[in-house]
Structures are given as structure tokens and as C-alpha cells.
Amino acid sequence: MHMDGEGLKKRSWGSHGDIFSHFFGDFGYMFGGSPCAMLVNEERTLEVEIEPGVRDGMEYPFIGEGEPHVDGEPGDLRFRIKVLKHPVFERRGDDLYTNVTISLVEALVGFEMDISHLDGHKVHIARDKITKPGAKLWKKGEGLPNFDNNNIKGSLIITFDVDFPKEQLTTEEREGLKQLLRQASVQKVYNGLQGY
Numbered sequence: 214m215h216m217d218g219e220g221l222k223k224r225s226w227g228s229h230g231d232i233f234s235h236f237f238g239d240f241g242y243m244f245g246g247s248p249c250a251m252l253v254n255e256e257r258t259l260e261v262e263i264e265p266g267v268r269d270g271m272e273y274p275f276i277g278e279g280e281p282h283v284d285g286e287p288g289d290l291r292f293r294i295k296v297l298k299h300p301v302f303e304r305r306g307d308d309l310y311t312n313v314t315i316s317l318v319e320a321l322v323g324f325e326m327d328i329s330h331l332d333g334h335k336v337h338i339a340r341d342k343i344t345k346p347g348a349k350l351w352k353k354g355e356g357l358p359n360f361d362n363n364n365i366k367g368s369l370i371i372t373f374d375v376d377f378p379k380e381q382l383t384t385e386e387r388e389g390l391k392q393l394l395r396q397a398s399v400q401k402v403y404n405g406l407q408g409y
Contacts, residue, residue, distance in 0.1 A: 261292050266307065266360035269296040302331065307367030308356045313338075314374040320344045328371070330355065336369060346375040 261273055271294045279288030296304065303310040309331075315324060321343055327335040336355055349372050356367025382390065 259290070263294070264360065265363050266358040267294055267296075268360060269294060271360075299331075304357065307359050307365075309367065309369045310372070311369070312372045312374055314376050315344060317375055317377050320346075320373070320375045328369075330369075338371070344373050344375070346373065348373045 257278075259275055259278065273292040273294070275290040275292070278290035281287050301311055311328070313326070313328070319340075323339075323341040323344075325337070325339045327337055330336055336352055338350065338352075340350075349370055352369040352371065354366045355369035359365040359367070
């Protein structure tokens, strides 16, 4: 079969001579006659208000402030919160945990002290009883505010460690301590992990 030039239609790719111009050229002419669309970088300052009680991993969305999609519509920009570790307090939900080391004398006769909180206010602690190693003290309302209701606050849980004397006692000191405490020998062996 013979076909001359009139029987064949030549497809032209426009001035760019490629298939991109064929498919996207009309899109460019709709915006000023150019077959090319240009993206311009723009710098903007966005303010993020961190609310009391915000939790690790929470996101703050900025609608329409992200990169544009294929259809030209802008995406969303999301800020994800990363809560850094604190040298004094450990967060668990709305509760705060911390440790306090006291001397053996303070553990036996009692003590008073202040703990500086995150916002600078003082949390007063007063003990007039024997404080055992590992003992915990709950201070209600001294934790973090609840994110959904700032009027509700968690607790501050304080765990006490006892610093025993580094030097060995003399024979006279040992006998004097026994007479002072008047405590009989307690050597009980038991399963301390039972129930855990």
C-alpha cells in the first residue's frame, strides 16, 4: 500500500521538540503564554505556640504552608514536638519524678529542704520520721498541667536515697550506736520479687 504525504499526519512537539512540551505546553500558556511553570522559593516566619502540658510526639499543623502537590495545591506543614530530657526531673504522663539523696543522720532524725521546680518556685519538704532508702513521697499538684485541662496537675514523686558513711566505725562507735538504737538483729531471707 502506498501512502503519500497527504495520507500521513506529522506530529509536531512545538518549540522544545520534546514530549514534555506536548503534554504540558498548554498548561504553560494558560499562565501567561509560557510553556514552563516556575516555582519560587519564599521565606516566611511561622510562630508556634507551645501550650502547657504538651506531650512528646504531638504535632502542630500549619494548613497550606507545605510544599505544593502535583496539582499545584499547597500541602500542610507539621511541627512535631520533641521533649528533651531534664537533668533533675523525669516525666511520666503528667507526673514528674526525681531523686533526693540524704545523709544517714537525716534519714534517722529527719530534715527539711526545698526543691527548685521547673518554673523556679520552691517545693518544701519536711520529714520528722525515719526515711528508709527507696522511700517515696508524693506531692500532689506539683506535676505538669494536663494538656486538655490546665487546671488539673499531676504529682511530683520524690524517691529518697540514703548516703551511708564512707569511713568505717571504730569499735567504740559501733557499741555506742548499738546502745543508742537498741535494735535487735533482723536477718530475714525472703522473695523480694514475689508478685512482679
